[in-house]
Amino acid sequence: MAPSYRESLTGGTCYPTHNIDELNHQGLSLSVRDKAEWVTILEQHKANVADCLVDLGTADSAIESIIFDAYELDQRERDEVRMVSLST
Numbered sequence: 001m002a003p004s005y006r007e008s009l010t011g012g013t014c015y016p017t018h019n020i021d022e023l024n025h026q027g028l029s030l031s032v033r034d035k036a037e038w039v040t041i042l043e044q045h046k047a048n049v050a051d052c053l054v055d056l057g058t059a060d061s062a063i064e065s066i067i068f069d070a071y072e073l074d075q076r077e078r079d080e081v082r083m084v085s086l087s088t
Helices: 005-010 016-025 032-070 075-087
Strands: none
Touching: 032 075
């Protein structure tokens, strides 16, 4: 099965500028509809990245709590560790 138009544009990379340059090189261009589709795809990817960052923050906090609990640090000590880690 031949790749779809969008799949042929993305080429498996995350560099749409490269793909657009390649289209221009081949004498092709994106229609208004195609550009709108790219905007939609970009917005979806931005939302996915934002979700992943939230998940990473949640996981990081959980790991931090486990380590602090393992070392039996009180709140003052936890705050000091956090301040040191933020300054580095």
